[in-house]
Every structure is written in C-alpha cells, then in structure tokens.
Amino acid sequence: MGAYIVRRLLQAVPTVLGVALLTFLLFDAFGADPVRTALGNHATPEAMANLRHQWGLDQSLPLQFVDFLRQIVTFDYGRSFVTGEDLGTQIKAGALVSLSVTVPPFVFGGIVNVALALFIARHRDGIVDRASRVLFIAAMSVSALVYVLALQYLLAFKLDWFPINGYEGGWAAVKYLGLPWLIQLLLLMGPDIRLYRTLFLADINADYVRTARSKGAGEARVLFRHVLPNAWIPIITQNVTTIPFLILGSFLMERFFSIPGIGNLTIAALSRGDLPILKAVTVLGALALVLFNLLNDLLYAFADPRVRLS
Amino acid sequence: MNLPRCSLLAVAAAICSSLLYLPASAQEPSVLTVPRLAQFDSLDPQREFDQYSDQALRQLYSTLLTYAYLERPYKLEPDLLESMPALAADKVTYTFRLRKGVRFVDNPCFAGGKGRELTADDVIYTIRRYADANVNNRSFFAMEGAVVGLDAYRAATAKAGPTADLSKTDVAGLRKIDKYTFTIRLTHENPLFLYSLTMAPTAIMPVEAVQMYKDKLSVVAVGSGPFMATAPLDRNGTLHLVRNPTYYRVYPSVGAPGDAEKGLLKDAGKKLPLVDVLDMPLIEEMQPAALKFLRGELDRRELDRANFTKLVLRAPDGSLKLAAPYASQFDLRSSPGGNTVYITLNMRDPVLGKNKALRQALAAAIDPAAIINVLWNGRGIALQSLVPMDLAGSETDTAAPARKRDLAAARMLLADAGYPDGKGLPPLTMTFPTADADTRNEFDMVRAQFAAIGVQLIGTFDDVPAFTKSMDAGNFQMAYYSWYADYPDAEDFYQVLYGKNVAPGPNSGNFINAAYDRGYEASRYMVNGPRRYEIFKSLNAIIRDETPVIVARESLRVDTVQKWVGNYKRNIFTTEMQFLSVDMAMKKKGVQ
Secondary structure, eight states, rough: OHHHHHHHHHHHHHHHHHHHHHIIIIIIIISSSHHHHHHHOOOOHHHHHHHOOOOOOOTTTHHHHHHHHHHHHHOOBBBBBBTTHHHHHHHHHHHHHHHHHHHHHHHHHHHHHHHHHHHHHHTTTSHHHHHHHHHHHHHSSHEEEEEEHIIIIIIISSSSSSSSSOOSSSSHHHHHHHHHHHHHHHHHHHHHHHHHHHHHHHTTSSSSHHHHTTTTTHHHHHHIIIIIHHHHHHHHHHHHTTHHHHHHHHHHHHTTTTTTSSHHHHHHHHHHOOOHHHHHHHHHHHHHHHHHHHHHHHHHHOOOOOOOOO | OOOOOHHHHHHHHHHHHHHHOTTTSSSOOOOEEBSSSSSSSSSSSGGGSSSSHHHHHHOOOOSSEEOOOOOOOOEEEEEEEOOOOOOTTTSEEEEEOOOOOOOOOOOOOSSSGGBOOHHHHHHHHHHHHHTTTTSSSSSSGGGTTBBTTHHHHHHHHHHOOOOOOOTTOOTTTTEETTTTTTEBBBBHHHHHHHHTTTTTOOOOOOOOHHHHHHGGGOOOOOOOOOOEEEEOOOTTTTTEEEOOOOOOOOOOOSSSSTTTTTTTTTTTTOOSSSSSEEEBBBOOOOHHHHHHHTTTTEEEEEEOOHHHHHEEEEEEOOOEETTTTHHHHEEEEEEEEEEEEEEEEEEEETTTOOOOHHHHHHHHOOOOHHHIIITTTTTTTSSSSSSSSTTSSSHHHHHHOOOOOOOHHHHHHHHHHHHGGTTTTTEEEEEOOOOOEHHHHOOOOHHHHHTTTOOOOEEEEHHHHHHHHHHOOOOOOSEEEEEEEESTTTTTHGGGGGEEEEESSTTTOOOOOHHHHHHHHHHHOSSSSSHHHHHHHHHHHHHHOOSSSSEEEEEEEEEEEETTTESSSOOOTTTTTTGGEEEEEHHHHOOO
C-alpha cells in the first residue's frame, strides 16, 4: 500500500503544477491589475510603481511564478495585499469557522439521508416513494438562494426561532449556526436521497439479495448486511470528494449569515483584488481535492475486499 | 492575536472608565447600532484608503480639521485645532494651534498605560509617517507636491527602505513652534491643501502605538476620537466601541436653514459623543440588514432599490415619504450623494472623437430626468453641471442653464454629423462597470433614448477591475462613470476633464482642450466666490459645447432611521455617529 500511496502522490505533482500554472496565469498574467484596483481614481504612475514594488509585482513573471511555487511547497502564502496580515493565520481561522458551518449538516445529513433512502428504496413505487420523488425533484429545482432568503425571512424574522444573522466564537456560535445548518440539511436531502435510493435499488433486487431472502434472512438483515455494504463505494466517493468543499465553506451561508469563514474571505478578496488570498485558496482547494481523491481510493479497499491497491 | 498581557489591564481600565463616565441617572448605557457593509482593510490610518476603513477610523481617531456636521454647502471647521489655521502674508505658510488637553485613549503603549496629551510633535510625526513610502502607498496623492520638502522626504524613505531610521531627516516645510503650535509651509498657494487634513489617513497617531503594535495596528486603535475599542477589533465581526471619556468636542450650535425646525439643534453644546456604546456589525447582504432594521436591531439603514420600492412613496411634487405602516414606525431622510454620474466619451475614438456634432446629438437625445423618475424612483437629481448640489460652485452658484431632451435638435445635429436618422453610423458601444439588474435596466433605457434618433447602442458589462483596465487602455467608446467627491470643492469634479489627468488619471476620455485647461488652472487654487464661479461658467460652456461627457445626475441617498434615534443628517464627508442620540426607553419598547 505504501508504494501505491507514493505513486499516487507522485502522479499528483503534475496536477498540482498544472493548477498552479493556471491559477498564476489567470490572476497574475491575464487578470486585472491589483495595484490599479487598490489605488482606484488616485493612481499616479509613481504610486503604482511604489505599490507594485512593495507587492513584488515588479519582478518578471517567471520569477513571480517560482515564488508562487515556493509558497505552495512551504505552505507559506505570505501576506494579504490589502490587510498586510499573515495568510496562514487568516486561512486557518477561516477554515475552522467554515468547517463548523459545513461539517455538522454533512455528517448528520449523511446518516439521515442514507437511512431515509434505504427506507424509500424498501418501499419502491409505494406511496412514500412516489411522494418523496415528487417532493425532492421539486425541492431540487429551487435555487439554494431561495431557501436562504425564504427561511431567513420565515424562521428568523417572522417566527424568531433563530437570530437573523451574526456570529460569535466558541459555543455561542451554535446559536447563530442553527439556521445555516438547517438550510444545508434541506439542500442536501434531495440530491443525496435520490442518489442513494438509485444505488440501493440497483442492489435490492439483485440475485444475491434474492438468495438471501430465500434463505430466510429478515428485511433488516437484507438491507443492512447485504444491500448497504454493496452500495458503500459510490457513497464513499460522493462524500469524500465533497470534503474539500466543506473546508472551503459555503459562500451563500457565510455571506447571508455574516459568518467569517473561508467563503466570505474569498468573496472579500475577490472584490478587493487581493491576489495572495485568491491564489492560496485556489491552490489549497486543489491540493485538498487531490489528497481526498487518494483517501477515497484507499477507503475503497476497506469498503470492498475485492478491491486491491496495486 | 498575541497582545501584551498588560493590555488586559488596559481593557479593564477602559471599560471601568467608560462606565464611570455614564451619567448617574442612566439605567443602562445608550447603544447605537449601525451596520458596516464591508470589511475594513486596516485601522492603521496612514496605511488605509478605503471607505469602510475610513468609517471605522473616524470613530477612533481625530484629524486636525473636519467638516461642520450640519452646515451646507460643506464647510471646514477645526477638530483637533483650537481655531482654523492662520495663513501668513506669504500665502504659503499656515500656522496651526492645537486644542490644549486633548489626550490619547489609555493604552499599554503609554507609560503607566495612561493616555498622554496630544502635541505638535504627534502631528509632525504623523505627517512624516503619512509621507513615508514604506507605510503609505495609497493616499499620498492628497499632499503630493504640496509641502516644502515632503516629496523629497518620501523619495528618501522609498530609497532607504522600511528598516531605515529617517527620523532625523529634516522636512523644511514642517516646523514645531511650541508644544501646541506648528507651521506647514506649502510649495505654492493652495487652499485645497486644508482638505487633506480632514482625511482619515492624516489622523493623528502616537509614536508609542506604532513602536508597540507595528503591523497589529491594522486591528488595534490608539487614537483620540469619540469612541475607543476595548479589545483588538475583528474586521469580520461586530466592532464594539465605547465612549471615549476624554473626548473634547461638543454638539454644534449652527446648522443649515431648517435644521432647528427639524430638531437638529436641540443638543447644541452637549459633550460628544451622545451615546455610550457604538456597535457596528458586519452585514454585507441586503436582506439580513433589512430584516434586522425592521425588527429594530439596527438603528439606521440606507435603503436599497428593492426596499425603497416597498417602503417609500413619491408624492406628485417628487418628495418622498414612507408608506403605511412604516411611516409611523420609522423616519425617512434623503440627501444628495455628493457624486456625479456621467457618460464619458472617448475622444480618441475614431467615430466620436472628431465629430462634435455627433457628441452633441447624443447629449441632446439623453433624458436624465426620465431615467431618474422611471428607473430610480426619483432617487436622483438631474445635474446641469459636473458639480454636485451640496458643494460650493454647483449649478446654484454658476447658474448653469437647464438642459432638456430635444429630439428635434438631436436629429439635426446627427444630420450635421453626417448620419441623418443614424444612417451610416455603426452601432455605438457603452461600457458599464457592473452587470447587475439596475445597470442593465439603465442601459436599456439609454439604448431606447438613443434609438429615438436612430442611433444603435451595444452594452458591455464588466466588473470594476476589468472596467478600470478598459478605461486605462482607452479601450472603450463610451463609458458610464460615477465620480464621488474626495473633498467638497468643485475642483475635484472639473479635474476629470483636465488635460494633464488623461488615463490612467481621472480624465479617462482623454479630453484635451487648451481653453479648458487654462480655466481649470486659473480656478484651481482660487477661493470660492464670484470670480471663481465665472471661470466655472466658462468651463461649463466648453463642456456643453465640446461634449466630452454627458452629465446625467447626482444620486439621492435615502436612509431609514429608527424613531428613537435623534440628530440624524447624512454628512458624506465625515461621520455622524458621535452626533446621534438614542432614546433607550423607546428603543427597549422596539418598533411599534
């Protein structure tokens, strides 16, 4: 397995290099001039040259790219152009907040949605299945923004069950995160349950399940010992590849509920032309995706004994 | 953030002192809650130059001069100064006398944690720091070329780098006379210089704070403003500020006509600030801000288009009032936005640049009043000159003739331009800095107005960085622009057509006209009065004739204010927080 991991990591190097090059070209070579954006109407050639020098943008593009690669390797992304603060500290703080927004509905939603999908699959074409199909398809066709606006208005403003928005550190955060969690749970239900139901249905009438039933296995045993384990691989794939996006946060939730996570940090950086933050978040996102794809493959071996890592 | 342990003591002391300051009769501190619409960049005055940092800094630091809160047109008045600076007979040397007894807030950076008195040394230190190229990359333009020796000092700091100590390097234009008096010698007669002393980047900073906090000054404030922070401030969260017990200003006793009748002078002479606590939560989206305001969790909020339509009615005379039931719940305040929205025409464009009649035809076809009425629900003022209404030198002073849409004249001019009924004229392109629904609606209306004379219009919708790039490169034909006043002087608006300000300067359309430049230069440093206004008239005539821009409107800013908030009047050049009062008994009852 060790050799497999090393090989996969080496295979990831060109991917990360490609992402780094694309990110660099997108922001540094072809993007808008952050110096001009920062100085606005009062940009004089002297002020622009001075700021360009201070931000290291007066070096040649190859040198800037080499510096960017050094940042990726050392995980030292320098300082924000705009605030002058250390990016490592900002990203770490933002990532922790983003995880507090996204992980609880991801975990809780994962368990609930698998259970509900099993239940619905068990009653295929029954009233529950038909009703849920209509409900979830309708729910999935509504934009996430509508959920945010409607539930913020109804549950927070009208019914006063939650604060309208805001954030505090520590346990006090729970008070403010309740509504974003609920909205994310609702957003996950439709696509997750529809996917899991399809996966379970593919197995629920398979020969080995029929054999199990004919041998007298109870319905619970059939579902949990036979159907569920065989559906694990696509479920793992779907969930593990989602994890990097949990770290990157939920742009909508963070924006509308004033939560200081990575999502909000990124939007603020976009509007202010803060290239170091944008580059760091893009590359870290790509790195996380590569790593969690590797983890995904490793988990296959545990989920399915037939899978061999070689 | 790792701050010195003794800062905890200072925080405790600050809280105690602010609480001790509360009137004995007060049951609870009065709290004003006003949203911030975006993160601040830095609370280090000399490093920042963005409106959201400015908004926070003005609560925490003080400048030498400020603007009268109530008076219009906007007028300079002393802040840290005892009186307005005196100009010597040489017309270039100003003598400044500081108020005595102004203190920085208590902070561990001072000996014993006790804030010391602000003196002339602090002012000179601050101006030098403001000029330091290693510190200030954004706002030096305001003093560039103005003070004897300051540009050379800036060049020396740039050459020496951030670690060099140039504190012994003399700046000939800055002289301390005594503890409270100093002089600034200018390179030439320049009354506009005084405006730079109102800007937050020139707010007075104690050297002890710089030495102790260094980069952490982006979130730590050690000023002498109306409020103070009791902990490092979080740019992502709520700025929680308390009254500075040693603050020195009082509520003004002079206002604009009608202010007394509106109750804006009832607190005249009272010590500022009028509230004990100022909370400024970060709320970047419109819906949560609107909901929080409706529930009474915010005390003041500027209306966006959607909420304006829902909450506000327009009377036939154009006046605005709140619809029922909001009229009994909130107050409505509207004020000119201090900006000019205009279409700039690229004079280097082969179609527009050499065809004056075509430019004039386009100007005659545009109907700003219709755009204001139909698209902006009356939230705008159709301008007849480049200068917004509340500034000296506006159309009120220059009697700029009213311009109305004249389709017959537009068609004639179009024919004179060689394109009768638009025949033979290729579609024109207009570039916009945003792509939101409001912008697209505005484009649709302008397109329809041009279509009435046979001119076809294509819109390109950028984001701000891409728009700026296009403007700098001259890669546009026409562009929708909004210029916000940096200071309340007409010069700030006439400079957008000055020949030496071509792109990447503010003259994006690259208009060059010798007569205009002469008039601009003659009026630039002139004191406001009939002579200056005569020159402005001639500049307006050149603009009207040459049509390098089509002036559209000034935005009208409309705020909703809770009934329990007193003294609200928007002042676009400074902060109103210290002047606002809050009736806590009414606030506790909530929105009725």
